[in-house]
Amino acid sequence: MSPRLSALLLTLCGVALGSYRFDPARILVEIDMSFEQFVQQVDPTRTAFDRNDFEMIDRNKLQIWATKPHRDLLTTRGIRWTNGVDHGAATFAAEVNRSGGRYMDTPNAEPIWTEYCGYECMTARLSALIGSGGCSFPVQLYNIGETVQKRMIWVLKIGGAGPQVLMAGNIHGDETTGGQLLQRWVWETCNQPSIEQGDLARSVQAYYMPMFNPDGYESNSRGNANGADLNRAFPKPGTTNGASQPEAKAYIDFTSAHNFDVSLMYHGGAVVCNYAYDSCYTDTIVPRPCPPASTAMHRRGNEVIPSADAYARAYIAGGGSCNVGQKCLVNGAAWYVIEGSMQDWAFYFRNTLDMTMEVSSVKRVSATDLPKFYESNKEAIHKFMMYSVESKNGVGSNSTRNAYPE
Secondary structure, three states: OOHHHHHHHHHHOHHHHOOHHHOOOOEEEEEOOOHHHHHHHOOOOOOOOOHHHEEEEOOOOEEEEEOHHHHHHHHHOOOOOEEOOOHHHHHHHHHHOOOOOOOOOOOOOOOOOOOOOOHHHHHHHHHHHOOOOOOOOOEEEEEEEEOOOOOEEEEEEEOOOOOEEEEEEOOOOOOOHHHHHHHHHHHHHHHOOOHHHHHHHHHOEEEEEOOOOHHHHOOOOOOOOOOOOHHHOOOOOOOOOOOOOHHHHHHHHHHHOOOEEEEEEEEOOEEEEEEOOOOOOOOOOOOOOOOOOOOOOOOOHHHHHHHHHHHHHHHHHOOOOOOOOEOOEEEHHHHOOOOOOHHHHHHHHHOOEEEEEEEEOOOOOOHHHHHHHHHHHHHHHHHHHHHHHHOOOOOOOOOOOOOOOO
C-alpha cells in the first residue's frame, strides 16, 4: 500500500486515531485572547477544558477543538469565537501530496531542510549516518521496539563517553516540529559539526529519538494507531502498573537499561518549558500544585527548575519568546493537570531530569518555517544537554525507589 493511501485510510478512521480533528462532535474555534486571559475569564478552575483541547496557544490567539458544551460555555462567558483554520492538516496534506512523491534525501548530499522528512525518509537518513564515513563521531543506531503498526522506533547514539542524555520528539504524532529539529541536529553533528556540537559529542553520550510515534506522524494524529495518547500511557507515580501501549513499553524498557541524567520530549501547540510534576498524584505532596523544587519531595527536586531553565534561558537569549508561564517555564500541574505522562514517569521511577518542551504554537509548522525554528532552538539544545556536565552531577541514578518521602 502506498504511503499516501495509507495516510488517507488512517485519516478516514477518524476518532479511533485519538485526535480531536477527526471527531465530528468537535469543531476548531479561534479566540483572540491570551491563555492567561482565557483561564481568568473562561476556565478559572481549569476543569472545563483540558490540555488536549487546545490546538494552538499563541501570544494573543487560541485555537480549541470545542464540543457544543464548550461553545455554549464560551457564549455564556461572552467570548466571541470564529471557525479556525487547521494549519497542521494543511501542512500534512502538502507533505503527502508533494509533487514527485514524499521527500527523500539525495544520497551523499545535504538534506533539504525546508522539507519534512517522514518515517521512511528518517529511517534512511539515520541509516546513512551509521554507514562508512557517515559520522565524525562514534555512532550507533538502535531499534528499541515496534509500534502498533510494526514500524520500528529508532534511537541514534552519538558519542562514547560522559553522562547519558536523551532527546526525543513526536510522542504526539501531529506535533512534528521538534523531531525535525533533532533530525537536522544529528545530521549536522555527524557531517558539519559546529564547535558546540563537537564539544557535546565529546562530552556526553547523546541518544536521539526523533520520532517516538511514527504511526501518529504518518496519519497526522495525536495518538498512536490504537487511538491512545502516549503521554497518558505511562505508569503513574506511586503505582505498580505497567505501560498501556507498546510504544510506552519500548520506551520504558530502553530507558530502564540506561542511566539518563537529563532527557527531553518535544511537543507542540504552545511555546514553554514544562517541568514535573504534571499531577500531584498523592495528598502528601505540598506545596500544591506540587513543583518538586526541594529534596523533601524528590532527591533531585532542587535540580528540576535549573535543568529546565538551562533550555529556557538559552532559548530566550537566542531571541525566542514563550506564551505560557513565566520566563518560559511552567510547572505541568499548574498549567493543566494530566496523569500518566512520560515526564513524570522518568522523574519518579528513573530519577531522570525529564522536561516537556513545547516548541511551536502551530503543532505541524509549515516546512518552510523549519529552519527558523532550528536557529532559535539549537543553542538551547546544546545548553540543555550540557547541563548534565556543567551541573557536576554527571550520572543519573537507576534507582526505582519511591521518589516521595516515606
